[in-house]
Amino acid sequence: MKPLDTIRRTRGTVRLAPGLQQTVRTAALRGLVPRQVWNRLHPTGTWTLHDPDGIPFLYHAAREDLMARCVVWTDLRHWEETxxxxxxxxxxxxxxxxxxxxxxxxxxxxxxxxxxxxxxxxxxxxxxxxxxxxxxxxxxxxxxxxxxxxxxxxxxxxxxxxxxxxxxxxxxxxxxxxxxxxxxxxxxxxxxxxxxxxxxxxxxxxxxxxxxxxxxxxxxxxxxxxxxxxxxxxxxxxxxxxxxxxxxxxxxxxxxxxxxxxxxxxxxxxxxxxxxxxxxx
Missing domain, CATH: 3.40.50.150 (Vaccinia Virus protein VP39)
Known part of the structure; x- marks a missing residue:
């Protein structure tokens, strides 16, 4: 079974090692990781996000922050975007x-x-x-x-x-x-x-x-x-x-x-x- 298939079939949230998280984010921003996959992956640590004007700010993703995956992986593009x-x-x-x-x-x-x-x-x-x-x-x-x-x-x-x-x-x-x-x-x-x-x-x-x-x-x-x-x-x-x-x-x-x-x-x-x-x- 391929790794992505394993993630898709996992009911819980998968926590990635910090070294892999930036790779996931880069791929998600390019549309290379489908939502049903990145929505199972939990980011941790401090990330840079961008407001609607494109100005950066910081967001710390805690382990218990279930919303973090929606705001971090695709830089707010798929979270309450309206x-x-x-x-x-x-x-x-x-x-x-x-x-x-x-x-x-x-x-x-x-x-x-x-x-x-x-x-x-x-x-x-x-x-x-x-x-x-x-x-x-x-x-x-x-x-x-x-x-x-x-x-x-x-x-x-x-x-x-x-x-x-x-x-x-x-x-x-x-x-x-x-x-x-x-x-x-x-x-x-x-x-x-x-x-x-x-x-x-x-x-x-x-x-x-x-x-x-x-x-x-x-x-x-x-x-x-x-x-x-x-x-x-x-x-x-x-x-x-x-x-x-x-x-x-x-x-x-x-x-x-x-x-x-x-x-x-x-x-x-x-x-x-x-x-x-x-x-x-």
């Missing part, structure tokens, strides 16, 4: 960016790349993940521009159990999440966390609890009317988000699909792999 440029353009003129569910910080880094004056509040409640976020902020010299907050956001303060599945990118307060483990975390509201800081752009990725996060940021929304990018994994989640956004004065909901922005009317069903939506007043 959402990236939209958020990047919105960040150019934003004063503040609230990154809810920041994970390893890729959108925090991109937003800072877009606008050298931007200030970011990056929320990540998972104690197993915030170290990755902190390292990526530090290696890019962004410690004075990014405030890291190890809390979950909802519609009220308190404490809750964070369900952490095997794919740690999907950690959530949502009780429907099937956890491998769980941990108690502090919960706050966006209004409490950001205070009077101007926020013109928000990204929310909290696995189905996006409406609760919006209910906890009514003061911020009323004061600054930020553009909001939120994930919805299915039609019921989208309808809940749409109803909440409409009540807060956000009349336009657009889908960030394969070909770009398009209207997401009632009954719209989010397709697999393209589950982000742009909400604007």
């Amino acid at each position: 959402t990236q440029p939209v958020l990047f353009e919105l960040a150019r003129t934003a004063r503040g960016f609230l990154d809810v569910g920041a994970f390893s910080g890729i959108y925090t880094l991109l937003a800072c790349q877009a606008n050298p004056e931007l200030r970011v509040v990056a929320m990540e409640p998972n104690p197993h993940t915030i170290g990755m976020l902190r390292r990526n902020v530090e290696i890019n010299g962004l410690g004075d521009r990014v405030t890291l907050v190890q809390k979950a956001l909802s519609d009220g303060p308190g404490r809750a159990r964070l369900a952490i599945p095997y794919d740690t990118t999907a950690a959530s307060l949502n009780a429907a999440t099937v956890p491998v483990r769980s941990v108690e975390v502090e919960v706050s509201t966006a209004d409490e966390v950001v205070g009077d800081q101007p926020i013109d752009l928000v990204k929310i990725d909290v696995e189905g609890l996006e409406p609760e996060v919006l209910h906890g940021m009514t003061r911020t929304i009323a004061a600054h009317r930020p553009a909001i990018i939120a994930e919805c994994l299915d039609a019921p989640a989208l309808e809940r988000l749409r109803a909440t956004a409409d009540a807060l004065g956000y009349r336009t909901v657009q889908h960030l699909g394969r070909t770009g922005l398009s209207p997401a009317g009632e009954g719209f069903v989010p397709p697999p792999f393209y589950a982000n939506f742009l909400l604007t007043p």
